[in-house]
Amino acid sequence: METIGLMSEQPMCQNPLALQQLKRIWRECFEADDGYLDAYFSIGYRPEQTLVFQDDDTILGMLTLLPCQYRGIHQGKVRLYKAAYLFAVGTLPQAQGRQIASKLLGAADDVLKKQGVELALLAPAEPSLYHFYQKRGYESFFTRRELFFEPKGRAEHLDTRTLSLKPVSLSEYYPKHINLIPQESILWDEQTLCFAERESILYGGGLYVLMDGQNELCICNIYRYKEEEVIVKELLLQQGVSEQQAIEALRDLFLQCRVTIRLTGTDKENRVPSGMIRFYGPKEDMPENTQMAYLPFLLD
Template sequence: MDEIRFANAGDIKSQKAIWKHCFGDQDSYIDQYYSKKYRMEETLLLLKDGEISAMLTILPAKVVTPDNKSIASSILYAIATHPKHQNKGLASQLIDFTGHHLSLTNKSVSLLVPASKQLFEFYHKLGYTEAFYIREVLLSNAQILSIKIQDQCTCKIKPAIPQEYNQIRDNLLMGKLYVSYTDELTTYQKIISQESGADIYKIEHDDIQSCAVLERYTSDKVIIKELLCPDNHSDMIIKQLAHTFPAKEYILRTPAFSGERYGGRVRPFAMFKKHLDVGINSEIAFETLGYLGLAFD
C-alpha cells in the first residue's frame, strides 16, 4: 500500500540513502544539505509498504513578470526514487500529488530543472513544458585573455550577503520574466559556492552593480553559474573573474537574452506547469521567455 506524507524527524537516514543512490554525491555534500537547508515541511515522501521509496522537496520561489507582478510558485527539487522501486511510476505519483497540494495552497506554478536531457521527455508526459532558457558557453583561459578591453578598466568583485545579492539580481532582471529566490535559497547557494572555494559576488564599476555566482569544480575548471550585468560590462567582468579564479577553462551561464557574442548554445534549463490561473497577460509565454538561472545542484 502506498502512502504520501510530509517528512518526520526519523526519516532523514532513509532520505540520505536514496539521495546517495540517485545522485551519487559525497556524504559531506549530503550532510551539508540536511544540516543547512533541509526542512521537513518542504519534503514530501512516498512510502511503499511502509518503506520510504521516493521523495521530493518543494522550495518556495516566485515568478516575476515583465510588469513586476509576482506569481506564487514552487521549485520541485531533489526528485528521487530508490533504485529498487524505479520504473514503477512512483515519481509520477508523487509529482501528481504535489501538483494537487500546490493548487490547494494557492501556488500557481511549479518549476523543475531536469537533471538530464532524457528527463525532459519524462516530465513532459507529466504536463511540464520547457522554459527558462540559458546560454551556456565553454571558454578557455586563452580565449578570455584574448578579450580586448580598455586599459585601466577594472571592477570591484566582493562576496555578497544573500539579501544584497537578491536585490542586485532583481534590479538587473526588472522588466523580464524571471524566477526570484528567497534569501534562504540564496544562502544555500552561497554555502554550496563557498564549499567549492568560491562564493556569490556583487560586482561594482562606475556606480553600476552586477552579480555573479561561481563554483570551482576542479583546480582546472570553474563554472560561472550566473552572470548578470550590462552587456557592455561583461568582457571586463569575465576577464577579472578569470584573473581572480585562475583555471584552464570556464563554463559561463547567462540568460539567453545576453552574451550572444560569446557564442555557445542556448538551451532550455527548466520546465514549468501551471496549477492555477496565473492571472497574467496571455501574451507572456513561459515557453519562449524567462530566466531561472540557479538549480542548487
C-alpha cells in the same frame, strides 16, 4: 502498503532513521557527499516541503517543494505568481520501474493546488527528461546561454592588476541580484538563498562582485568543483558593462582554468532550455511564454 505524503505528516517524521533514509536517496540518486548533506539538512531541509513515497516504513522516493514567486508578463503587465520549485526528485535504484516519480508528481500537484500555488516549475537534470515532464503537463519556459572557454594561459591585456573578485555576503549580494535580474524571473525566498550560498562556498566558490578598480562590472555566483575548473552559475552585468568585458575579466582572473559561464537568455540566439512550468490556474491567467524567462543560478 504504499503511501505518499508530506514528511511532516508522517508518524516517522521525528525518527532519526527516517532522516537516514532520505540521506540514502540523496547519496544513491544524486551522488551527494557528506558535506553537501550536512549543508542541505542543516539549512535547506524542511519536513513540510518534502514529499515521500513509502512502502510500509521504507522511504523509496522523494520530491522537494521549495516556495518561490514567478515575476512574469500577463496581458502586457508585470504580475507576481505564487510558485513552487520541484527539486530533488529521486527514486532508489532498486525501486525503479514502479512509476514512483510519476506518483510523486501527481501528489505534488494535489498539495500545491491546495496551498493556492499557481504554477510549479522545475529544471530537468538532462535533456532527455524534458519529454518525461512534458507528458505530465509541463512546458518549456525558461532559457539561458552557456559559454565554454579553455584556459587562457596568459592575459591578453598588459595590466590586469585592477581586476579583483570581491567576496560578498548574501545580504550584500541579494539587493544587487534583485536589481539586475531580467523582468521575467523567479524570486527565491531567504531559506533557499541561504542554502544556495552555502552550496557555493562548499564547492570552493561563493558570491562575488567583479571589480575593475573601484568600478563594479558584475555580480557572480561561482563554483569550483575542481581547482582547474570555474563555473559561473550566475553573471549579471552592471549598466554600461558589456558581456565581453565581464567575460574577459573573469578569464584573466582564472588564466589556468577552464571557465563555464551561464548567462541570461535575453539574447535570442544560442539559447537552450533551462526549466519548465506547469500552470494550475485558468488558461486566461497564464503568464506569457516569451522563452526569455530567467531561472536564477541555483539548484540544478
